[in-house]
Amino acid sequence: MSSAVRTEDLRPGVLLLPGLCFVVMTVAVLQTMVIPIVGTIGMQLEVSPTAAGWVITANLLAAVVATPVIGRLADLHGKRPVLIGVLLLVLAGSLVAASTHSLALLIFGRVLQGVSYALFPIALAILRDEMPHRKLVGSMAILSGTLGVGGGFGLVLTGLLTADGADYHRVFWLTSVFVLVALVIAWFAVPARARSGLGSVDWWGAVLLAIALVLLFLALTQGREWGWGSVTTLACSIIGAITLALWWIFENKTPAPLVAPRLLTHGPLLATNIATLFVGIGMFVNFLASSYFVQTPRELAGYGFSATVLGASVVYLLPGAVVGVIAATCSGAFIRRFGARPVLITSGGIGVFGFVFFVFFHTATWQVVAATSIVSVFVSLAFAAIPNLLMAEVSASDTGVANSVNSIVRTVGTSIASALLTTMLATYTIAGTSIPRETVYTFAFVAGAIACTIVALAATAIRVQPSIPVTVTEVARDSGVAQVRGNP
DSSP states (O other): OTTBBOOOOOOTTTTTHEEEEHHHHHHHHHHHGGGGGGHHHHHHHHOOHHHHHHHHHHHHHHHHHHHHHHHHHHHHHHHHHHHHEEEHHHHHHHHHHHHOOOOOHHHHHHHHHGGGGGGGHHHHHHHHHHHHHHHHHHHHHHHHHHHHHHHHHHHHHHHHHSSSGGOOOHHHHHHHHHHHHHHHHHHHHHHOOOOOOOSOOOHHHHHHHHHHHHHHHHHHHHHHHTTTTTTHHHHHHHHHHHHHHHHHHHHHHOOOOOTTTTTSSSHHHHHHHHHHHHHHHHHHHHHHHHHHHHHHHHHHHHOOOOOOOOHIIIIHHHHHHHHHHHHHHHHHHHHHHHHHHHHHHHHHHHHHHHHHHHOOOOOOOHHHHHHHHHHHHHEEHHHHHHHHHHHTTTTTHHHHHHHHHHHHHHHHHHHHHHHHHHHHHHHBBOSSOOOOOOOHHHHHHHHHHHHHHHHHHHHOOOOHHHHOEEEEEOOTTTTSOOOOEEOO
């Protein structure tokens, strides 16, 4: 945004917010729909579980590589053309995945789908450009809350489509429909704007960051299969960490870095990203642990509900998704009334209560539904508060890349939760079976409560200025921190 442009003068179209919400819902659905069917993919393609697991790993690797670069391209060349271009790539990937019977092509399709992670930060940046200030807080809250609950809906849809071992291709055909509808909506709902960004993409920084993140994510996602102490895992971890350090040194010496260092070290932004990391952990613990828990055969394990994938999705996960939608809708009013920081702190407390409730009460269906619903409220409120805290600290010209970094941090959180949980589920089993011990789930829910506690503590470290009407002003490129002044 240029100097002295008053956001109050903007007149967004009626389709803008619902259209972007659908785009973000599509992102969330793409992220979670494949998780429950990895085993089904392996069986139907007649490949090993390890090979089938690459449909998730490849997707995550593409996401962490592409997201910061795409965010920077959106800041430089305009949000709408980049948004449309990303949706076209994701549509192509969905069609490839839906139509192929080759694992290699399926993985290629998932790589193309991985760029969808960049859609959420771009959508937030569009809202910042297009929404008047009085509507921005509520709009960002609703959009962000949609991301939190969309993952739950993705799991539910998977359960409906793949009940009784149905063809997994159904899932990718549905994602193709989602992306096509999102593309049409974005084409008509998002207005075209003249290019306003200056500079270029720091491609050398992008390459170094990509290498570092790929190696670190390979260690995180494949460590259980390779062995956490194996030479391959340790090599990926060490080389990735060294490359990340080199990237940091390079970025500090580059006049126009891909990610301004202050976007990572500025106190409020650092605290916000820490909170995001643990929100991602809490969200995935809720999704995965509760889904696996209710599918555990009670007659063999002495716990669980012997639910099918369909039953787990509809009976146990759908209510939480619905509650999350309601919380997301209300979150904007809460943030306007109390501020984003108190809402984030409160959400952490709600999450702690939900997970602790799960630890002590999980023998009846209503107890599991109540616990997952409470945690869904935490996720929706946290996702609503975080972008508001983030955008209070960065310039409009850095919105895309700052939100992209935040999205990567969230992805790291979900990957950590997934890696640790799957490792523990496979390691600590009931003697003579492959069924996890009940204590594994207890530990997972305790870990979720700890994650929520850290979210609340990180939020207390964030210091925000009192909310006043603002005019966006020009920002020095090397600061990375927004400058605003009160309206006269």
